[in-house]
Amino acid sequence: MPDKITFYAIVGGGGTIDNPHGLARRLETDWGFTDEALRDDFSWSFTPAIVEWEHGDFADDLVEVSHEQADKIIQYFRERWGQPDP
Numbered sequence: 001m002p003d004k005i006t007f008y009a010i011v012g013g014g015g016t017i018d019n020p021h022g023l024a025r026r027l028e029t030d031w032g033f034t035d036e037a038l039r040d041d042f043s044w045s046f047t048p049a050i051v052e053w054e055h056g057d058f059a060d061d062l063v064e065v066s067h068e069q070a071d072k073i074i075q076y077f078r079e080r081w082g083q084p085d086p
Contacts, residue, residue, distance in 0.1 A: 002027035002028055002029055003028055003029050003030065004026075004027075004028040005025055005026070005027055005028075005067070006025065006026045006028070006064060007023065007024070007025045007064070007065050007066070007067065007069070007070035007073075008023070008024045008025070008026075008050060008053075008062040008063060008064055008065065009022075009023060009062070009063045009065050009069070009070075009073060010022035010023065010024060010037075010049065010060050010061075010062060011060060011061050011062070011063055012059065012060030012061045013060065015060070017063055017065060017069065017073075018076070019076075020073055020076075021060060022037055022038060023037065023038040023070060023073050023074065023077070024036065024037045024038070024047055024049050024050055024062065025037075025038075025044070025070070026050055034046070035047050035048070035049065035050040035051060037049060038074065038077070040077075040081060042074070042077075042078075049062070050062065
């Protein structure tokens with residue numbers, strides 16, 4: 001189980017926290033971290049986006065968001081992509 005989860009809204013090119021292009025998260029544990037992005041089937045998979053953004057190599061911007069805002073972003077994608085709640 002991660003010790004800390006940090007969520008990031010993927011914005012840029014007109015995207016905002018309320019209208020993001022995607023959602024990423026960093027899972028931190030005692031042994032390191034894993035970065036994941038939300039897929040269109042609502043699973044999470046590895047992404048290099050956070051590390052690339054930290055090094056200035058990612059085309060979009062990332063904005064750290066709260067867990068509550070991340071839940072709202074997931075709901076936004078459910079409505080946008082026509083997916084029912086689990």
